Amino acid sequence: MPARRVIGVDLGGTKLLAGAVDPDMGVHSRAARAVAGLSQRALLEAAVGAVAEVLDHGAQDAAAVGFGLPALIDRGTGRVAVGAHTPLADLAFADTMGERLGLPVFVDNDGNATALAEHRAGAARGASHALVLTLGTGIGGGLILGGELYHGARGGAGEIGHMEIDLDGEPDVDNCPGRGCAELFVSGPALEREALRLAALHPSSALARAAGDGGRLAGPLVTELAHDGDPAAVEAVALVGRRLGIVLTSLVNVLNPELVVIGGGLVAAGELLLEPAREIVASRTFPFLHERLRIVPARFGIEAGMIGAALLAWDGLGATGVSQ
């Protein structure tokens, strides 16, 4: 009898989300943990605990567990090669967790997991050549090339956030050694930075009043003010959208996709973000490359990574969750 459920785990830098997922991508029980700042040991403990909680709540028959990690994973050895925001570097994650859980464990980068979810059951369903970007603290990404998730030589493909769009630009943050990286311009922190700059330029804007309340302008607040029609907030979102358009211009020239799917927190701005991006792509690429290109919001929100992780488990078991 085929397994009826698997468990997907989106293990982020600050939060872990686990869920039991059926073959139709229905999510049946969930468990969450705060994981910021944990040691490797405590992090693995938290993951085991969250999976156990999901298993106990109606997923006793789960046949495998999939994990999406904010990391580059060496597909040759199964080891975590680069762990951004997680203390997992050099760990043979799937083997270690498999022993702890007593279940088959499958693992991939969280951007790849999200791309898998959007391709199999979301906004990229049916596409053969699609790029999936998630815009949050940084840029996550996954490439669907020729109908398949593309991993590159070792498993590291899809690091769209580290494309360098400003050749003599500033060093990137965290542990990325790059300069002028895309995620310095297209991310939550970038939106906040541009919003603060525009607030100072437009002291009578709603943006400036909001900034005055505390000297910070978190992305969701800027997005809300933009939706409310504040011109300064609209411009902050549009500027980030235009820079997203520059990143996409490069990707469209290199990969000629039919579809770009944008997810992550920033896409809450909707067309205020996407339309400026489309305008840049349309003005800076040959019509042949953009006239049939669609740039659309993701279907899945904060559960994209968890659902994609479940798909890793279904695929690992050899039983694809959703017919392709």
Place this chain on the structure above:
Amino acid sequence: MPARRVIGVDLGGTKLLAGAVDPDMGVHSRAARAVAGLSQRALLEAAVGAVAEVLDHGAQDAAAVGFGLPALIDRGTGRVAVGAHTPLADLAFADTMGERLGLPVFVDNDGNATALAEHRAGAARGASHALVLTLGTGIGGGLILGGELYHGARGGAGEIGHMEIDLDGEPDVDNCPGRGCAELFVSGPALEREALRLAALHPSSALARAAGDGGRLAGPLVTELAHDGDPAAVEAVALVGRRLGIVLTSLVNVLNPELVVIGGGLVAAGELLLEPAREIVASRTFPFLHERLRIVPARFGIEAGMIGAALLAWDGLGATGVSQ
């Protein structure tokens, strides 16, 4: 009996090179034409004449003709979608030439043809994930992804020269609508521009003396002076190499290749160009992405496009020239 020869034609913006090619990539007879500024009709006439010349000189049994064009070709319709430097836009090139020549004709972008040659029989032989760049007046390119030439949704993939590496940069030249495009920084014209700038800064350099002779510094002369050890010329080449490194940094992050092959006129500078590029990639990407990456010169020189065009013909006939 299988065909023993096909004809490959590299149809560039200024020059056409045709040759009869055997299954081992041996070239048996050649014909060349100057084609700069020709009308579409005269250009097709020149191509027919060059193919006839090759046929007459020992390739009477040729079974097909392959063309590499400096153009984006719609793989759905077979039409030339964007013709840079050639008056071929909207022409169903393969059909038209097939009728004229009375032979099967196969066509692709010239960067793709070059990538095919390097992958099948050159510096990228055996690689599953390789990028091929040709650096000349602009940047040509082709992607080998998962062991195959990657075309994208419509046939336009591989336009590496139009990646935007300077987000608020200058408009590109010719008919490209982009800004801050890679080929503005990594090309023969870029080398000449940087050499002139450095000649002015270093009036006692060999570079400055050479510029004084005529106010121009063609790429091959700069390369020669660099090989002779003139520090200003070395720096001009190194600067272009470092900017090549920035382009490659983005590509390495997005595609995680195992190999990058650099061809075209600029690679005559050899390690003076490639080593600065490698240094940038090594300093700006995670070790996981670069520690096994090789960045090497192309095997094929000016005949790469012609040999690749012949491979298009072999592949089109269903008889691969070189065992893979």
